[in-house]
Every structure is written in C-alpha cells, then in structure tokens.
Amino acid sequence: MDCLIRNAAAVMTGRTGPDARAPGPDIRIRGTRIAAMGRLSPEPGERMLDATDCVVYPGWINTHHHLFQSLLKGIPAGIDLPLLPWLSAVPVAYRRFVGEETLRLAATIGIAELLLSGCTTVADHHYAYWPDMGFDGSAVLFEVAERFGVRFVLMRGGATRVREIDVDPPPEARPETLDGMLASIAADVARFHQSDGDAMRRIVMAPTTPTWSVHPHELPQFAAAARRLGIRMHSHLSETADYVHFCRDVHGCTPLEFVARHDWVGPDVFFAHLVHMDPAEVRLMAETRTGMAHCPQSNCRLGSGIAPAPALARLGGRVSLGVDGAASNEAADMIAETHMAWLVHRARDGAAVTTVEEVIAWGTAGGATVLGLDRVGTLAPGMAADLMVYGLDHPRYAGLHDPAIAPVVGGGQAQVRWGFCNGRLVVEDGRIPGLDLARLAAEARAAVAKMVM
Numbered sequence: 001m002d003c004l005i006r007n008a009a010a011v012m013t014g015r016t017g018p019d020a021r022a023p024g025p026d027i028r029i030r031g032t033r034i035a036a037m038g039r040l041s042p043e044p045g046e047r048m049l050d051a052t053d054c055v056v057y058p059g060w061i062n063t064h065h066h067l068f069q070s071l072l073k074g075i076p077a078g079i080d081l082p083l084l085p086w087l088s089a090v091p092v093a094y095r096r097f098v099g100e101e102t103l104r105l106a107a108t109i110g111i112a113e114l115l116l117s118g119c120t121t122v123a124d125h126h127y128a129y130w131p132d133m134g135f136d137g138s139a140v141l142f143e144v145a146e147r148f149g150v151r152f153v154l155m156r157g158g159a160t161r162v163r164e165i166d167v168d169p170p171p172e173a174r175p176e177t178l179d180g181m182l183a184s185i186a187a188d189v190a191r192f193h194q195s196d197g198d199a200m201r202r203i204v205m206a207p208t209t210p211t212w213s214v215h216p217h218e219l220p221q222f223a224a225a226a227r228r229l230g231i232r233m234h235s236h237l238s239e240t241a242d243y244v245h246f247c248r249d250v251h252g253c254t255p256l257e258f259v260a261r262h263d264w265v266g267p268d269v270f271f272a273h274l275v276h277m278d279p280a281e282v283r284l285m286a287e288t289r290t291g292m293a294h295c296p297q298s299n300c301r302l303g304s305g306i307a308p309a310p311a312l313a314r315l316g317g318r319v320s321l322g323v324d325g326a327a328s329n330e331a332a333d334m335i336a337e338t339h340m341a342w343l344v345h346r347a348r349d350g351a352a353v354t355t356v357e358e359v360i361a362w363g364t365a366g367g368a369t370v371l372g373l374d375r376v377g378t379l380a381p382g383m384a385a386d387l388m389v390y391g392l393d394h395p396r397y398a399g400l401h402d403p404a405i406a407p408v409v410g411g412g413q414a415q416v417r418w419g420f421c422n423g424r425l426v427v428e429d430g431r432i433p434g435l436d437l438a439r440l441a442a443e444a445r446a447a448v449a450k451m452v453m
C-alpha cells in the first residue's frame with residue numbers, strides 16, 4: 001500500500017539520544033518500506049491517514065513469549081507460587097492440553113493481544129515438542145502469524161531430559177533425543193527460515209534451559225548446529241536465585257560462566273530474564289555482545305527479582321523486552337511491559353535510572369538487534385514499514401504536556417488506531433481486520449472449561 005501518515009503530534013524513532021524523536025510530522029509508506037519522513041506533500045494515488053493528535057512509534061518487538069500459555073492465565077494452583085513449583089503446577093501439568101487446536105487458539109489469542117498493544121514482531125519460545133506428537137506445532141504457529149501479518153520468529157525450544165522434580169511428566173512433556181531435536185530444527189530452518197534483515201519468518205535454536213533441559217555436553221553441539229545453520233541462539237537463564245545456586249553447586253561457576261564455557265555467548269546469542277547476575281556477568285554480557293530479553297512483568301509476577309537491564313545498557317550491552325508466557329504474565333501486552341520496564345527500576349534505583357526513550361529503544365531497536373533484523377525496529381527512510389499510530393483521545397492522556405511519551409507513561413490498554421507491518425495495514429481503526437473478538441473470547445472460555453484437572 002502507498003500511504004501518507006500526516007500531522008502526527010510526535011514520532012518516536014526507536015533510537016536514543018537526540019535522534020529519539022523525528023523532527024517531522026509525516027511518514028510516507030511505499031510498498032513494504034518507509035519512503036520518506038518529515039514535512040511531506042501528498043502525492044497522487046496514495047491513501048492519507050490523518051494522525052492529528054496521535055503519536056507514531058515503531059512496532060514493538062517482543063523477544064520472549066510462550067504463546068501456547070495464552071490459555072493458562074491465572075491458574076489458581078500457581079497464582080502465588082515462585083518459578084520452580086509454578087513450572088510443575090502450571091506449564092508442565094497443563095502440557096497434556098496442548099493439541100493442534102488449542103495451540104492454534106492460544107496463538108491467536110496471544111498474537112491478537114500483542115498486535116492490539118502495538119507489537120509487530122513476535123519471537124515465541126515454543127518448547128511444546130515431544131516424540132511422536134502427531135501434529136506440526138511449528139507450522140501451526142507460522143500459519144497463525146501469517147494470518148495476522150506479523151513477523152514471526154520461532155525460537156524452537158524443547159528438552160532432551162526432564163527435571164528430577166518432574167518425576168512423572170505427562171506424555172506431552174517427554175523429552176526428545178538430541179538427534180531428533182536437531183533434525184527437527186534443521187527441517188524447520190529449511191521450511192521457514194529467511195535470513196534477510198526484514199525477514200517475516202525466522203528460526204532460532206532454543207533448548208528451553210541450558211541447565212535443566214539438556215545435558216551440558218550437548219550445549220556445544222546445539223551451538224555448533226545453530227552456527228552451521230546460520231541461526232541465532234536463545235534460552236532462559238538466571239531467572240531466579242535457584243539458577244545461580246544450582247550452577248554454583250553442580251558446575252562450580254556462575255550461570256553465565258557456565259554457558260560461556262559451552263559456546264553459548266556472543267552476538268548471536270540472547271537469554272531471557274538474567275535477573276540474577278553479578279557485576280562480572282553483566283560485564284561479560286556486554287563484552288561478548290550477548291543479548292538480554294528483559295521480562296519485568298513476569299519477573300514481578302513470580303517474585304523473581306529485578307534484572308540489571310539498565311546496568312547492562314550503561315555498558316553498551318544489548319537489551320530487548322519480552323512479555324514471557326501468559327501463564328506468568330496475565331497481561332502479555334507490550335505497552336504494559338514497557339510501562340513496567342520504565343517503572344520497576346526506578347522503584348529500586350531512583351527516578352533517573354530509566355527514561356521513556358530508552359525503554360522504547362529496548363522494545364524496538366533493541367529487539368531488532370538481538371534478533372538480527374537490521375531493517376526493522378527503527379523509523380527511518382529505507383526501513384521496513386512496521387509502525388503503530390496511537391490515538392490519544394482517551395481521558396488517560398488528557399492533560400499530558402508531552403504527547404510523545406503518552407503510551408508508555410500512561411500504561412493501560414493502548415489505543416492503536418492504525419498499525420502497519422511490512423507495509424500492510426494489520427490494525428485498522430483499532431480493529432484487527434477479519435478477527436471477531438467476541439467469538440475468540442467465547443472459544444477461549446470453552447477451551448478453559450475443558451481443562452479440568
């Protein structure tokens with residue numbers, strides 16, 4: 001579509017410093033790209049969108065999620081548990097309900113919520129794979145993402161072993177073999193992976209945890225396979241103090257030292273959480289350009305702690321934002337996540353520790369960096385047309401002196417008026433074309449009613 005977005009009250013670029021705000025009020029989209037920004041005159045044949053009293057941001061890039069958990073929100077047995085017992089009580093116990101139709105419905109719910117919060121790139125850490133599972137989970141996720149028109153990065157998780165505390169896992173949580181898992185990931189790369197900087201489909205090598213999901217000697221084999229296939233690497237790390245104690249007790253080192261010894265650091269690697277790092281680990285992250293998917297809402301919900309994201313950013317490290325699965329973050333929504341990222345560090349370290357511009361950069365350009373999508377994540381001519389136009393006519397924003405910061409400082413539900421991904425209109429007048437939200441809610445209620453344990 002050729003389109004001119006006119007008269008925005010502010011345009012945030014996704015960069016930090018003096019370039020955080022674009023000088024002009026207009027953006028021209030030609031095909032899949034941003035053609036021009038500034039003060040622009042209409043050209044024949046282009047559709048005009050009046051963004052008066054609106055602000056424009058890059059589409060959010062969510063770098064850590066578990067879409068299959070979108071039907072596992074607020075499960076009473078896990079609502080007040082910390083991570084390890086929560087894992088047993090919720091994601092492991094409910095794995096038996098992950099079938100083809102529930103995965104399709106959960107992914108539809110999760111991507112709809114993300115899109116209506118301004119997100120255009122979804123990196124999903126999907127680990128519900130087991131031997132002889134009988135359906136193609138990877139294909140289901142790509143199919144749902146394509147229907148919405150969002151960029152989709154399948155971070156292909158899974159395990160070659162089960163944790164000792166999960167003594168009798170359901171068949172759907174049985175581990176794969178190393179060879180089976182690597183063959184399946186290579187097949188997904190051949191079927192889905194695109195390497196260009198504005199790829200709509202990517203695969204990432206992502207065993208669920210390096211500590212409990214695989215054997216240590218397998219980690220270099222996963223890393224070598226990823227580098228041979230030309231794909232990135234991702235996992236959970238140092239989410240709770242238990243991770244650190246486990247690594248110190250069993251491996252005699254910190255979690256980051258452990259993964260570094262097994263070829264799992266570098267600019268092609270990023271980890272979710274990293275809540276518990278000592279200063280040497282933060283330095284190693286920055287020096288090796290290993291990335292962080294910062295998930296502050298999930299970390300609050302599970303009582304895990306506050307990740308040193310600002311400290312990593314100060315060292316020039318790579319910080320991005322992820323909502324994590326909806327079973328440990330009932331609002332898997334990027335506006336809520338950025339709002340929390342802006343606030344939570346201030347509660348501990350003072351009001352100057354995070355700026356709105358910085359958390360916007362984490363949620364946009366930072367995500368593009370860790371995923372290696374170099375034509376996505378910032379608003380500039382030549383970049384992919386992934387952007388969101390937020391209306392500011394909700395009473396929440398009335399009285400605000402700086403409209404540019406409104407979605408992040410206001411929190412709550414974003415008022416997306418129009419959303420573009422790869423130049424395609426994916427949200428129009430606040431609605432996702434072709435999606436019946438009332439029907440989706442009814443299907444979710446019916447699915448939850450069947451999950452009686």
Ligand SMILES: [Zn+2]
Pocket residue numbers: 064065066125236272324325
């Ligand atoms: Zn996670």
